[in-house]
Amino acid sequence: MLDIKLIRENPEKVQELLNRRSEEDYALQPILELDSKQRELETSRSQLSARSNEIGKSIGQKIRSGSDPKGAEIGALKAEGNEIKSKLSELEPQEKELKAQIDNLLLQLPNLPDESTPIGKDERENVELRRWGDEYLPQNGKILPHWDIGEKLGIFEFGRAVKVAQSRFVSLVGAGAALERALINFMLDRQIAAGYLEVMPPILINSNSLTGTGQLPKFAEESFKCQDDDLWLIPTAEVPVTNFYREEILDASLLPIYHCAYTPCFRREAGSYGKDTRGLIRLHQFNKVELVKIVHPDTSEAEHQSLVQNAEEILQALKLPYRIIELCTGDLGFGAAKCYDIEVWLPSSETYREISSCSNCKDFQARRADIRFKEAGKKGTQYVHTLNGSGLAVGRTMAAILENYQQPDGTVKIPEALQPYLKREIL
RNA sequence: GGAGAGAUGGCAGAGUGGUUGAAUGCGACGGUCUCGAAAACCGUUUCACCCGCAAGGGUGACGGGGGUUCGAAUCCCCCUCUCUCCGCCA
Numbered sequence: 001m002l003d004i005k006l007i008r009e010n011p012e013k014v015q016e017l018l019n020r021r022s023e024e025d026y027a028l029q030p031i032l033e034l035d036s037k038q039r040e041l042e043t044s045r046s047q048l049s050a051r052s053n054e055i056g057k058s059i060g061q062k063i064r065s066g067s068d069p070k071g072a073e074i075g076a077l078k079a080e081g082n083e084i085k086s087k088l089s090e091l092e093p094q095e096k097e098l099k100a101q102i103d104n105l106l107l108q109l110p111n112l113p114d115e116s117t118p119i120g121k122d123e124r125e126n127v128e129l130r131r132w133g134d135e136y137l138p139q140n141g142k143i144l145p146h147w148d149i150g151e152k153l154g155i156f157e158f159g160r161a162v163k164v165a166q167s168r169f170v171s172l173v174g175a176g177a178a179l180e181r182a183l184i185n186f187m188l189d190r191q192i193a194a195g196y197l198e199v200m201p202p203i204l205i206n207s208n209s210l211t212g213t214g215q216l217p218k219f220a221e222e223s224f225k226c227q228d229d230d231l232w233l234i235p236t237a238e239v240p241v242t243n244f245y246r247e248e249i250l251d252a253s254l255l256p257i258y259h260c261a262y263t264p265c266f267r268r269e270a271g272s273y274g275k276d277t278r279g280l281i282r283l284h285q286f287n288k289v290e291l292v293k294i295v296h297p298d299t300s301e302a303e304h305q306s307l308v309q310n311a312e313e314i315l316q317a318l319k320l321p322y323r324i325i326e327l328c329t330g331d332l333g334f335g336a337a338k339c340y341d342i343e344v345w346l347p348s349s350e351t352y353r354e355i356s357s358c359s360n361c362k363d364f365q366a367r368r369a370d371i372r373f374k375e376a377g378k379k380g381t382q383y384v385h386t387l388n389g390s391g392l393a394v395g396r397t398m399a400a401i402l403e404n405y406q407q408p409d410g411t412v413k414i415p416e417a418l419q420p421y422l423k424r425e426i427l
Numbered sequence: 428g429g430a431g432a433g434a435u436g437g438c439a440g441a442g443u444g445g446u447u448g449a450a451u452g453c454g455a456c457g458g459u460c461u462c463g464a465a466a467a468c469c470g471u472u473u474c475a476c477c478c479g480c481a482a483g484g485g486u487g488a489c490g491g492g493g494g495u496u497c498g499a500a501u502c503c504c505c506c507u508c509u510c511u512c513c514g515c516c517a
């Protein structure tokens with residue numbers, strides 16, 4: 001959520017930054033108008049309350065000092081009190097309504113892109129920052145897509161998963177399941193060693209949590225909802241883990257907080273019909289190891305860089321070629337101010353595909369979720385900065401291994417670093 | 428699912444209609460003392476919003492929402508959550 005004070009005091013700047021995202025009309029004017037009405041009401045309302053408090057106090061004093069509670073003097077005060085009460089009963093609902101409207105509008109606004117985020121319309125204007133692992137690019141000509149090799153090896157089951165669920169679900173079988181498990185453990189161990197505290201959060205979460213990280217109210221159709229409860233399947237562990245600290249005031253000495261979490265993730269993938277219909281790339285359910293950081297605002301830039309590194313290290317350990325993309329303003333996610341994607345090489349389609357997305361949300365989620373910190377000796381509180389990134393998407397990592405480690409005879413080598421986890425060298 | 432109990436400041440824990448933003452204790456912070464520390468003593472110690480250049484002033488908040496009243500932490504209603512017992516269950 002954007003700071004209403006910032007919008008109030010600097011509407012042109014806010015407008016300009018929002019416009020960098022897209023040509024959508026972010027109409028700040030209605031917010032400003034509602035805001036000034038609300039403040040007007042608040043001023044008159046609080047003046048009335050002040051008088052009402054005075055009356056209450058003075059009635060109390062008079063009664064205690066012997067005035068007749070049924071007498072004329074107290075009667076007059078009561079009458080005035082009643083008059084104020086009736087005025088307040090008109091003002092209060094109006095003010096409440098205004099606040100709700102303002103809140104509604106604010107919740108719809110995306111984060112401001114960071115000044116350093118490259119300006120661009122869509123993913124075509126993302127900026128490639130660097131590549132890693134060219135020396136590991138597979139050399140042999142014909143590489144089967146991972147779904148074909150997986151099917152040959154008998155490690156996936158698509159048809160039966162569709163039968164028991166729906167399209168865009170998969171079951172891993174035998175070595176496939178073991179490989180998935182091995183990858184999860186491998187990733188977690190690495191991130192724990194890098195200083196992240198592991199969490200296994202709830203996978204069903206309430207609406208407040210989704211609002212806190214920005215998936216609601218705008219993107220309700222992207223998550224699965226349980227009809228009879230205010231509970232949703234998590235689209236990413238970012239949501240429960242960041243919301244761990246919702247409505248808390250943390251002691252500054254606790255920062256930075258680093259968490260990693262393995263969870264399944266559930267996405268409706270509405271609007272992606274016909275895209276990536278085969279394989280492990282785009283599923284309604286997939287596994288992910290997520291990294292979440294809650295940090296002091298002064299350090300969030302550096303924390304962002306190291307977050308990306310932590311995700312990269314997994315690919316480096318697995319010797320999978322990748323590149324780092326800096327998203328342009330037009331491709332930036334709703335809550336992000338700045339975002340780096342890591343894209344892994346998929347030789348069967350000769351493309352780099354997103355395997356991690358590392359965002360700095362700055363204070364945007366912190367405002368929505370009300371996550372603050374207090375520095376000893378300093379008056380008041382400040383909002384933390386929140387960051388998150390995949391470390392990594394497990395299914396896509398498996399796809400990358402199946403393709404990049406494919407051998408001419410149709411077998412797949414297991415990356416060395418993973419062998420101790422899977423306890424075999426070849427699939 | 429059935430029956431009961433409860434939700435107060437960082438924590439513990441008073442408060443059942445009138446200067447109660449809230450006693451008391453602990454903790455934390457500052458000071459005195461000390462070579463230093465402990466102890467003791469003194470003091471401080473919530474957050475948000477609004478008005479104001481400022482000094483300052485005001486409002487709101489005792490799980491959440493409504494109601495009664497001139498006045499609610501205190502009374503009434505609804506909701507949420509927690510705990511205990513029974514049932515069920517991985």
